[in-house]
Amino acid sequence: MSTARGRRRSALAVAAVILLGAFGFLLYGGIDSNVVFFLTPQELLERGTAAYDVPVRLGGQVQPGSVKWDPEKLDLRFVVTDTGGEAVTVHSTGAPPQMFRDGMGVVVEGRYHRDGVFQSTGLMVKHSNEYRKPEHGDRPQEMYKSLTKGAGS
Amino acid sequence: MSHAVPLETESPPAAVGVTRPIEWLGLVALLALVGAQLLGVLTSPPDRDMGHLQKIMYVHVPAAWNSFIAFFVVAICSLLYLWKGQERHDLLAASAAEVGTVFTALTLALGSIWGRPTWGVWWTWDPRLTSTAVLLLIFVGYLALRSFVEDADRRAQWSAAVGLLGALNVPIVYMSVKWWRTLHQMQSSPSTVDPEYVVGLRANGIAVLLVLVYFIMKRYRAARVERLAEQLEERAALEGRDHA
Known part of the structure; x- marks a missing residue:
């Protein structure tokens, strides 16, 4: 015992x-x-030449009005910005996630090249913690469909 | 365990078979779950960003919350066992750990189903997702440990230590979205969620809590019976040896 x-x-x-x-x-x-899943544009640019050609994740907001989508070539270009106003141009191929649009949060996997363009190998949409009903006049189902259509599928 | 163990008289098999109050709880939990799901799915408008995909909230979030509650029970019961050494605390910790493990797996699976159409990926090594996966693996290990150790005292002690260590991971999972920069969003609150969604989420949180309590009580009963069978086997084996 x-x-x-x-x-x-x-x-x-x-x-x-x-x-x-x-x-x-x-x-x-x-x-x-300092565990971070992604770098902000400012943090990426601060790295200077060390930022070039290494695999990294870049996160921020899709600058409104910067999205250029070519549905035939499945070619996507947009600018990621942070609150400090720094901006990085991203090039991606293939259809983006359905929620991708102007002003949305994104995390892009890829490499930043010497020509100043971030070449994406994977694009993720970062959702905020907000859940809001549609404003008067919004029609979410159609908004949602238009997003898929915008992706050229 | 070198001598015959006297059987506990408080839980003979006949008494264990009488489960009526628990079955009533099960029925209430099932009805509450169906009602809360209907409330959530039917009364809330589509979200501005993700449309009806928002409805996954009503299963993913309650599963996550209640897995945390289950592991909290594991922590309390493990401490109580280490303090007082009573078998019932060990068996209750094991029952809560089983249900918590299932709920964590459910959280990950539902989150993955939600992530694919919204984030664009089924999985990524984000701190919230990774810490949740670690939590799941620790408790899978806990359950494996229990089934490998034959000596009941040793099993209870070791699993109490692992259970505490595993439950310690819960605050890390919870805080991961605040401490670190993640893909997973921070906790929502009524100030970031319109009331139309809050009602359904709370109702489902409570309904799943009833399911959790029902499952833990069921598993606890089963654990008592299993332990009783184990003790009978041990006693039979010892008696057989004595006669030989």
Whole structure:
């Protein structure tokens, strides 16, 4: 009986050490607070020549009015901006996700080339945490269809 | 476990078979779920950006919330076991872990189905998605550990430690979208969600909570019976050895 109790006590001690250790790890910055899934245009441009030709994710907002879509060649060009006003031109091929449009958040995977164009190998749409009913006059189903049509499918 | 274990008299098989109140809870949970789904799907307008795809919210988010609740139960019961050493806390932790694991898998699957048409990808190694996958794997490991360890005391101690460690991952999953820059959006709140959607989401959160409680109670009953069978087997084996 005493051995069982002793074993339980040592297990409790081990669990306590693991728990406290993990909490300390979290609290005192063991986890890098700079874990980022993507770079903003500003962060990418700040890297200077080190930004060229390395695989990276670029995230920001699709600059309104910058989208140029060629449905025959499935060729897409647009500008990604951040709140600081920095902008990077992105070139992508293939139909974008259905929610892609002016002003939407995006994350682009690819490489930034020396000609100043970010060549995309994958395009993701980043949705905000907002859910809103359509404003008076909006017709979401048609908006949604027009998005798919815009993608040239 | 070197001597014959006296059987617990508080849970003979006959008493375990009487499950009427639990079945009533199951029926209520099922009706609540159907009602809440109908409420959510039928009363909310299509979202401005994603149209009716917004409806996936009513299953993805409640599954995620309730998996967190299940792992919270695992943490509390694991601590109680390590403190008091009572078998019922171990069995309840195991039951909550089983249901939490299923709900986490469901969260990932539904999120993936939601992500494909909205984000454009089924999966990406974003901090929220990755930490949720780690949470799932830890509890799959927890369940595997339980089935591998034959000694009941040791199984309970080891799984209490793993259960605590796994539950510690829950706040990381929750905070991942605040701490780090992710593709997954931050938590919504009533200020970012129109009331038409909030009602359905809350109703479904509560309905899935009832389902969670029902599942955990069912699994707990089953765990008691399994443990009883295990004890009978152990006793039979020991008696057989003594007679030989």
